[in-house]
Amino acid sequence: MSGRRGLGARWRRRRPLRTRLAIATSAAVAVVAVGICVAAFFITRDQMIRQLEVNLVQTGNQYAQQYRTQGPSAGDKGCQYLAVPCIQSVPADPSRDPREPYALDVDDTVRAVAAGRQAPYYEERTVAGWPVRVYTTRLRGKDMALQVALRSDIVDKGVRKAAVALAGVGGVGVLLAAGLGYWVSRTGLAPVARLTATAERIAATRDARHRIELPAGPPGREDEITRLAASFNTMLGELEQSVAAQRRLVADASHELRTPLTALRTNAELLARSGRLTDTQRDRASGALSRQLREVTTLVNDLIELARDEEPQPLVEQVRPAALLEHAVEAARGHWPEIDFTVRTDEAAAGATVPGVPARLSRLLSNLLDNAAKFSPPGGPVETGLTASAGVLELTVRDHGPGISADDLPHVFDRFYRAEAARALPGSGLGLAMARQIARAHHAELTAAQAPGGGAVFRLRFPAG
Structure with a gap:
């Protein structure tokens, strides 16, 4: 039995889907046609025999009185x-x-x-x-x-004639079944063939811009194959966007890494000739080298963080945003002693919890606080708040710096994007991009806007639990 199953599996693997579908459809229709002919033969034979018996009974009734x-x-x-x-x-x-x-x-x-x-x-x-x-x-x-x-014998002759006629009808039915199976396989699998050709073309060219042509028809009445093709086109669109984003990330990363790596190489070569340098020059070069190493390390770590698509499920737990905000603000005060950080938390939001990864949410808050402190004037305030209303938990971070221009507002969360006013400030341009990615991974919404009276305000909204 196992040998027969193995032979059938090999046969299925060696035959294209179109051939298997044609054979299966033809066999099904042929079996139905032959079954109908066989049933018609037995019904015809029984009816003819029954008619002969009825004639015998009628004849017997006619002669019964006489005998x-x-x-x-x-x-x-x-x-x-x-x-x-x-x-x-x-x-x-x-x-x-x-x-x-x-x-x-x-x-x-x-x-x-x-x-x-x-x-x-x-x-x-x-x-x-x-x-x-x-x-x-x-x-x-x-x-x-x-x-x-x-x-x-007249019944036997009639039965034989019926058998011959039904055999002919069955043969024609088998031929029609073969033609119908071939037509069904070609028509039914035409979208699948186009999908296969598109997939093979993408695999050969590595170009995700190809799409499958969808048949015209009223929306909402597509068949399963058309919906599959539409889903495949949607997947190709997502793949194209992903590939484009990956290429942009690589290009931007290579551009951003070029300058610090060049400076690192220069300082390393300079330190290699330390015998020709004074102590002051040597200390200056060593400090610059250490500072540039930290920048490169931070940049590489940020890139690794951005490469993550979602949070690991085993690390997700119920987190209190109020406690995380207090902890993040305390850490920011240590990094930015010249900035006045304030925290305001509603009573309803103090005990609220959301599912998430504490370390990742802390990184999101620290990025927002560092961004606000970086643009605030010395001694200026950075105001944070946490409120809960209508089942939505909202966290805000506001600075009193120059704010965000209307041209820069759509791009503040783009990777490596730096506004004109921020070109001279430290940073890689990845902090806000990373913050939005962490927010999306936690099904939260992070937005930026101009604050009334000047400065910028960032709002992080968590959905209702």
Whole structure:
């Protein structure tokens, strides 16, 4: 059995889907067609035999009265002619048999019918070399049986003709099934063939801009194959955007890394000739090298963080944003002692929790606070707040710096984007991009806007739990 299953599996692997579908469809329709023809054959044969038996019963009823008024009759062999019956009456007592031999053979079953011990019945016999069907019944009121016979070869000929006709119809049905299976496979799998060709073309060219042509039709009434093709096109669009974003990230990262790496190489080469440098020059070069190493390390770590698409599920837990905000503000005060950080938390938001990864949410808040402190004037305030209303938890970070221009506002969360006013400030341009990515991974929304009275305000909204 396992060998047969293995052979069937190999056959399926070696045959294209279109061929297998055509064969399966053809076989199914052919089986139905042949089954209908076989059923029609048996029904036709039974009906013809039934009609012959009805003729025998009607003939017997016609002659029953005549044979009740006379004694036993040996009958004749008229049934050797078409439509001519052979009729004889047989007594239950063999001593009353006529002197002439019976045209139809008489046995104990016929005597039992004559005596009323056996029900009427039909049987096949041969008379003068011709097949006949015999009907044996009891004559009411007399201990005699009436036998009526008619030739049955006409039924056999009709059955053979029906068999030939139905066999021809079945053959035509099988041919039509083969054609129908081929048409169904070509028509039904045409979108699949286009999808396969597109996938192969993308694999060969590595170009995700290709799309599958969708058939025109009313929206909302697409079949499964069309929906599959539409989903594949959507997937290709997402893949194209992902590839484009990856290429932009690589290009931007290479551009951003070029300057610090060049400075690192310069300072490293300078320190390699430290014998020619004064102590002051050597200390300055060593400090610059350390500072540039930290910048490169921070940049690489930020890039690694941005490469993550979602948070690891095993690390997700219920987190209190109020506690995280307090901790992040305390850390920011240590990094930016010249900035005045304030925290305002509503009573309803103090005990609220959201699902998330604490370390990642802390990184999001620290990025927002560092960005606000970087643009605030020395001694200026950075205001943070946490409120809860209508099932939405909102965290805000506001500075009183120059704010965000209308041209820069759509791009503040782009990777490596730095506004004109921020070109001279430290940073890689990845902090806000990383903050938005962490927010999206936690199903939260992070937005930026101009604050009333100057400065910028960032809002982080968590959905209702």
